[in-house]
Amino acid sequence: MTPKILTVDDSRIVRMLITRALQGYDCLIVEATNGEEGLAAALLEKPDLILLDVTMPVMDGFELLARLRQESDLAKVPIIMLTAESSQESVARADGLGVSGYVAKPFKEEELRDRINAIIPLSAKS
């Protein structure tokens, strides 16, 4: 089955970079632009992996992360933080909420793809 990846980031540039990093691989990308949209999309789409920014309007990434962990259907979904907030405190906070990965911006597309691939193996499109 085609893996579904939810990206939650208010920057269209970052969402575009993620899509570009994954083009050529068999996966479905769903986009949300803030934590509130991200929660709604996660509940509806039941993604296999979530890429999550921290600083966003409406609801930030940490609040969304905490909310996702309270949802029985989503509590175990792997989450990779993709954020410019890379302080030791932020990493420790995300770790405490059970994230599967932490990628600091700026990032290389190959690096992000490798981190995703380590969690949900991606197949090249035929």
Add this chain to the structure above:
Amino acid sequence: MTPTTTTTPILASKYAMKPTPESVSRLGALVAVRGGEFDQIAKLIAADRALTVRLLGDDVPATGAADEIERQIFRLGIEPILVLAMSEPLVNAVHRTFETMTGIALEIVEIDETTDSDELLFTSSLSISGRANGRVYLRLGEDFNRALAAKVLGIAAADANAADLRDVLAELSNMTVGSFQSNLCDAGLTCKLSVPEVSSGAVFAPPKVPRGRHRTFGFRHDGMLLLVDILVQFAG
């Protein structure tokens, strides 16, 4: 919550993240003794030749520098010294962001009052608030903004529209300042970052902030100029 020093390297290793840079550790040491004795601060600075040169100039002898630094701190106060110590993390964040996201290796250039910045009409600003309050500004001209948008988006420079210019500059600012702000947090100056605001068309003038400290850093690529300004005020 501040993580303990024993868990930090483990987490950095767990998530394959880079260790805390030396310049950030030094800033942290300065922050930690900020309310302490001037001689302690002077010794910390004197142990770093680059920082000593930035404060006192090239011709300062290695021996006796601590005494001269102590006199400078007495004269200027500690806040300009902290802003000086922020220089390296900020400059490193600019280099890392632009090189990673655009492949452009920026050359650092001296900035003085003769530097013509009138054509730098695209400004992105982010505020930081907490123990360090202030703003960081990135200023550049349309040619450079267009070249960066082309690199990031993989399009021809001429094809970048107004939204491309604005969004790419906002994201490069966010990454640069986010990385820098994380360094400030790791140095003990816990602070939060705002969403970037991009404006165009107005010549930049730093706002007047009581006891605010302002520094400008210049970078060049292919004849195009980028100026990065930091305006900072320290809370208690």
